[in-house]
Amino acid sequence: MTEKLYDISSGIKEFEAKVLSCENKKAVLDKTAFFPEGGGQTSDKGYIDGVKVLDVKEENGQIYHYLEQDIKVGKTVFCKLDWEERFDKMQNHSGEHIISGIVHSLFGYDNVGFHLSDREMTMDFDGMLNRNDLKKIEKMANEVVWRGAKFNCYYPENLENLEYRSKLDLTENVRIVEIEGCDKCACCAPHVENAGQIGMIKILDFCKNKNGVRLWAVCGNRALDDYNNRYESDLKISSLLCVPQTEVALGVEKALQNIETLKYEIGGLKRRLIAEISNSFESEASVSVLFQDGFSIKELQILSDTLHKKTGNIIAVFSGEESEYSFAVCGKAEKLDAWFKDFKAKLNVRGGGRNGMVQGTVLNQKEEILGVIDELD
Missing domain, CATH: 2.40.30.130 (Elongation Factor Tu (Ef-tu); domain 3)
Incomplete structure (x- = not known):
C-alpha cells in the first residue's frame, strides 16, 4: 500500500x-x-x-x-x-470548505455537489440563496481568512460523538478537515495550513440548480487574476468613454442611451429616404433591382413593399458588400414564388417567405446577382 x-x-x-x-x-x-x-x-x-x-x-x-x-x-x-497548480487547488478547495461551512451554519443547507478544475470551481447547495445572502456569506468567509483560522486534518478514533459535514454516509477511515471556529467536514484532499494562505475569497455568480443553487467562486491567486482582468477591462472602458473608473456603469448607461437616440434619428432619416426613393422611382420593368447601403432586412422589406405597391411589379432590394448581401423581394405571390425558385437555383441563396414577400441572404458578387436577374427577366 x-x-x-x-x-x-x-x-x-x-x-x-x-x-x-x-x-x-x-x-x-x-x-x-x-x-x-x-x-x-x-x-x-x-x-x-x-x-x-x-x-x-x-x-x-x-x-x-x-x-x-x-x-x-x-x-x-x-x-x-507542479506546486503552483497544487497550491492553487488547495487555496480554492479550502475556500470552498469555508463557504460551505458558513452556508450550513447560517441556513442549514448541505453542499451536495463540488467541482474544482484548473479553470473553475462550483459548489451546489440544496436550498436557495439570493444576492444579499451571498454578500453576507462572502464577507464572513473573508473574515475567516483575515483571522488566519487554523486548518487541522486528522483521522478521529471515534466518530459517534463528532458532528461534521459529509456528502457520503462514511463509517471508517474518515479524514476530517477542521477549520478553527468555522467548520468540520469529511474530506480526503490536501488543504492550506491556515486560512490566511487563501488570501481572498470571491463569489462570482450563482444560478438556480434543481431545488437549490449553484455558486461560482475564486480564491487566492485566481481571485487576484480575476480582479486584475476586471480592472484592466474597466480601465479600457473608462478610457473609451472618457469617464472615471468609478463611473464606468453610468458611462455605459449614458452611451447606450445615446445609441438608442441615434438609432431613432437614423430610423427617421431612413424613413424619409424610403419616401424620397419611392417618390422618384419610375420603372415599367417586370423585375426592378436596387442596391441600397446600410439597410436592415426590415428596412429592405419596407422599401420593396412600398415600390411594389407603386408599380405592381416585382421589386428586389439588396444591401451589403462584396459577396454577401441581405435582400427583400416583394411581388404578386404567384409570380414571385416562381421567380424566387429560379433565383435560388442559380445563386447561393439562404432565405424564403410567403404572401408576396421573400427575404434572406445571397452569397454572390453584385455582378453575378444582376446577371441572373437579367436572365430571369
Whole structure:
C-alpha cells in the first residue's frame, strides 16, 4: 500500500520514493505526495525523475501515477509536484470548505455537489440563496481568512460523538478537515495550513440548480487574476468613454442611451429616404433591382413593399458588400414564388417567405446577382 504523504503534510513539494511497479506507463510508488483525482477535484501534476505525471488515480485502494513513459521498477526516484497548480487547488478547495461551512451554519443547507478544475470551481447547495445572502456569506468567509483560522486534518478514533459535514454516509477511515471556529467536514484532499494562505475569497455568480443553487467562486491567486482582468477591462472602458473608473456603469448607461437616440434619428432619416426613393422611382420593368447601403432586412422589406405597391411589379432590394448581401423581394405571390425558385437555383441563396414577400441572404458578387436577374427577366 502506498504511503500517502499528502495526508501527513500538504506542504510537501518534492520527495523521493521507490518504484514498486510500472506497466503501460502506469506506476506505483511506495510513497507519494501526488493527490489522486477525487472528491470533485482533479489530480496533482508534476514529474517523477523528469518524466511528466499526466494523471493520478486511486483504484481499489492503490494509487497509480499515469506517466508519459515507463520508469524503472525498483529504482529510487526524485518526485516534484507542479506546486503552483497544487497550491492553487488547495487555496480554492479550502475556500470552498469555508463557504460551505458558513452556508450550513447560517441556513442549514448541505453542499451536495463540488467541482474544482484548473479553470473553475462550483459548489451546489440544496436550498436557495439570493444576492444579499451571498454578500453576507462572502464577507464572513473573508473574515475567516483575515483571522488566519487554523486548518487541522486528522483521522478521529471515534466518530459517534463528532458532528461534521459529509456528502457520503462514511463509517471508517474518515479524514476530517477542521477549520478553527468555522467548520468540520469529511474530506480526503490536501488543504492550506491556515486560512490566511487563501488570501481572498470571491463569489462570482450563482444560478438556480434543481431545488437549490449553484455558486461560482475564486480564491487566492485566481481571485487576484480575476480582479486584475476586471480592472484592466474597466480601465479600457473608462478610457473609451472618457469617464472615471468609478463611473464606468453610468458611462455605459449614458452611451447606450445615446445609441438608442441615434438609432431613432437614423430610423427617421431612413424613413424619409424610403419616401424620397419611392417618390422618384419610375420603372415599367417586370423585375426592378436596387442596391441600397446600410439597410436592415426590415428596412429592405419596407422599401420593396412600398415600390411594389407603386408599380405592381416585382421589386428586389439588396444591401451589403462584396459577396454577401441581405435582400427583400416583394411581388404578386404567384409570380414571385416562381421567380424566387429560379433565383435560388442559380445563386447561393439562404432565405424564403410567403404572401408576396421573400427575404434572406445571397452569397454572390453584385455582378453575378444582376446577371441572373437579367436572365430571369
